[in-house]
Amino acid sequence: xxxxxxxxxxxxxxxxxxxxxxxxxxxxxxxxxxxxxxxxxxxxxxxxxxxxxxxxxxxxxxxxxxxxxxxxxxxxxxxxxxxxxxxxxxxxxxxxxxxxxxxxxxxxxxxxxxxxxxxxxxxxxxxxxxxxxxxxxxxxxxxxxxxxxxxxxxxxxxxxxxxxxxxxxxxxxxxxxxxxxxxxxxxxxxxxxxxxxxxxxx
Amino acid sequence: xxxxxxxxxxxxxxxxxxxxxxxxxxxxxxxxxxxxxxxxxxxxxxxxxxxxxxxxxxxxxxxxxxxxxxxxxxxxxxxxxxxxxxxxxxxxxxxxxxxxxxxxxxxxxxxxxxxxxxxxxxxxxxxxxxxxxxxxxxxxxxxxxxxxxxxxxxxxxxxxxxxxxxxxxxxxxxxxxxxxxxxxxxxxxxxxxxxx
Numbered sequence: 001x002x003x004x005x006x007x008x009x010x011x012x013x014x015x016x017x018x019x020x021x022x023x024x025x026x027x028x029x030x031x032x033x034x035x036x037x038x039x040x041x042x043x044x045x046x047x048x049x050x051x052x053x054x055x056x057x058x059x060x061x062x063x064x065x066x067x068x069x070x071x072x073x074x075x076x077x078x079x080x081x082x083x084x085x086x087x088x089x090x091x092x093x094x095x096x097x098x099x100x101x102x103x104x105x106x107x108x109x110x111x112x113x114x115x116x117x118x119x120x121x122x123x124x125x126x127x128x129x130x131x132x133x134x135x136x137x138x139x140x141x142x143x144x145x146x147x148x149x150x151x152x153x154x155x156x157x158x159x160x161x162x163x164x165x166x167x168x169x170x171x172x173x174x175x176x177x178x179x180x181x182x183x184x185x186x187x188x189x190x191x192x193x194x195x196x197x198x199x200x201x202x
Numbered sequence: 203x204x205x206x207x208x209x210x211x212x213x214x215x216x217x218x219x220x221x222x223x224x225x226x227x228x229x230x231x232x233x234x235x236x237x238x239x240x241x242x243x244x245x246x247x248x249x250x251x252x253x254x255x256x257x258x259x260x261x262x263x264x265x266x267x268x269x270x271x272x273x274x275x276x277x278x279x280x281x282x283x284x285x286x287x288x289x290x291x292x293x294x295x296x297x298x299x300x301x302x303x304x305x306x307x308x309x310x311x312x313x314x315x316x317x318x319x320x321x322x323x324x325x326x327x328x329x330x331x332x333x334x335x336x337x338x339x340x341x342x343x344x345x346x347x348x349x350x351x352x353x354x355x356x357x358x359x360x361x362x363x364x365x366x367x368x369x370x371x372x373x374x375x376x377x378x379x380x381x382x383x384x385x386x387x388x389x390x391x392x393x394x395x396x397x398x
Contacts, residue, residue, distance in 0.1 A: 025367035026374075026381030029343040035208075042211030045218070046283035053277035060270035063260075072269065073260060082251035084233045092230030099222025106216035117356065119364040123348075123383035132387040136352020139391075182356035 028122030033110040041105060115153055116184045127151045130180065130187065134158055137179035138191075143168040145196065156180065156187045164195045205339070207286040291336040299375055309374065311335030315344045318370045322346065322383075325362045327354030329388060335379075342379045344370060349386050359385065 059072040082088070114124040125133070131151035138147035138158050143165040150157050158176055162168040173191045180186045231237050237247055259265060298307040312334045319333030333346040344367075350359060367381045 024371065025364050026344060026371045026379060027377075029338070029341065029345075029380035029382040032382070032384075038208075038211055038215060041215055042207070043284055043287045045211075045214055046280050046287070049276055049283065050280035053273045053275075053280055056269045056276065057273035060266045060273055063266035064270070073257075076253045076256050076260065079251055080253040080257070083249060084235055086234065088233035089230050092226045092233060095222045095226030096230065097226075099219045099224075099226060102215050102219030102222065106212045106219060117360040117363075117385070119360040121364050121367045121381050121383055123360060123363045123385055125385045125387070129385065129387040132352050132389060133354070133356070136354075136387070136391065140353060179356065182360050 025119075025121045028120070031112075031114045031116070031122070031124055033112055033114075036108055036111040037105045038108065038110075041102075113153065115187070117182050118184055119182075125183075127153060130156065130183075133179055134176045134189070137176045138172045141168060141171045141175050144172060147172070151187065153185075154187050156189045158189060158191045159194065160191065161194050161196060169193045204286070207283075210283070291338055293335040293337040293342055296335070296342070296374065296376060296379075311342070311344070311374070311379075314370060314373050315346060318344070318366045319346045319348070321366050321369075322348055322359075322362055325354075325359055327351045328359065342376075344374070344379055344381045346381075346383045347386065348383060349388055351391055352387055352389075353391060354387070356385075 055071050059070040062068075062070045113126045113128070115127065115130055117123045117125070128151070131149040134151065134156050135147045135149040135158075138144055138149065138160050141160075143163045144160050145163060146161040148159050156176065158172060160168065160172050169191050172193075173189055176189050176191070177186070180189070231240065232247060235244070238244055293311050295308040296311045298309055301307045315333035315335050317333075319331040322328060323331040327350050329349045329351060331346060331348040333344065336343050336345050346363075348359070348363070363383050367383075370381070371379075
């Protein structure tokens with residue numbers, strides 16, 4: 001993969017040859033977006049709907065078979081005689097809160113976690129992978145015992161446990177930034193250091 | 203998942219949320235006798251729930267058929283809704299330029315993308331790579347998934363990916379195919395414990 005595979009017959013390909021073969025890499029497809037909470041809420045509601053159908057089906061099956069004790073019947077008779085009480089306010093509040101969550105979910109934007117590489121193809125990583133990459137880079141720095149990283153699309157926070165060398169933090173900062181330099185909009189890197197626990201607990 | 207299903211999800215979640223908020227607020231106000239404060243005198247609202255009419259209806263002979271019909275309709279709707287969330291994105295063989303009435307030139311897109319992925323897998327630091335041709339909302343996409351070590355050189359990987367995609371574009375010779383490469387990083391290095 002070091003040389004191009006297409007070898008034109010002349011060193012200067014004619015315009016028709018250029019036009020006839022596909023030039024350059026593939027154009028990038030739109031980035032995938034995470035669905036967010038709506039992504040699993042939809043299937044969950046579908047399952048709940050099937051559950052409602054099962055309850056109705058059990059009611060029909062039992063009554064057609066001559067029985068009277070159905071789940072639906074029990075639920076209806078359980079509601080009979082319900083009077084205002086403070087205890088009833090609890091499920092009411094729960095319902096309101098749940099409803100608010102659903103309303104927010106219905107209008108929420110899809111989550112975007114992808115960070116794009118500089119190359120023309122638009123290869124991408126998620127923030128989770130950026131964090132792992134940054135941790136991998138940080139662990140390779142001299143004097144780093146362990147590294148944990150949290151990443152968003154704008155900021156990478158590196159927390160390293162060091163042997164105590166003061167130069168380690170700068171080295172980590174530089175190496176992590178270098179590891180992420182292939183990203184189109186590289187996130188800001190911030191490094192915090194901790195020395196080994198032995199000193200901290202003394 | 204198509205746009206229709208995604209839109210349907212949002213609509214149902216919105217309606218259900220609205221019903222829960224309004225119903226919950228009304229129930230709460232009724233339970234705490236607060237309806238008086240919002241202009242509904244206590245005499246106009248029932249002080250006790252009676253499900254008598256529903257129980258009467260449930261005793262009618264048509265009730266069982268009604269619930270049976272409801273069960274079938276809701277069950278089918280629920281099944282469709284659930285199955286609609288299963289992604290099916292495979293693409294057929296690609297028809298290549300040069301096809302004519304005399305004969306068709308077709309290419310198994312999956313195979314072409316898989317070979318491209320194998321080439322990417324040779325890059326140092328890359329553990330594995332797989333590829334397939336997918337159709338997403340009418341758009342053909344050569345999709346590759348690359349798994350790399352945490353120590354991978356992203357610049358080198360990126361250059362290799364662009365190079366491979368150039369070859370892939372030549373092989374496919376169809377300008378409408380797009381490319382998408384997802385790079386994921388393994389959680390820990392594999393057997394490369396550093397001694398320092």
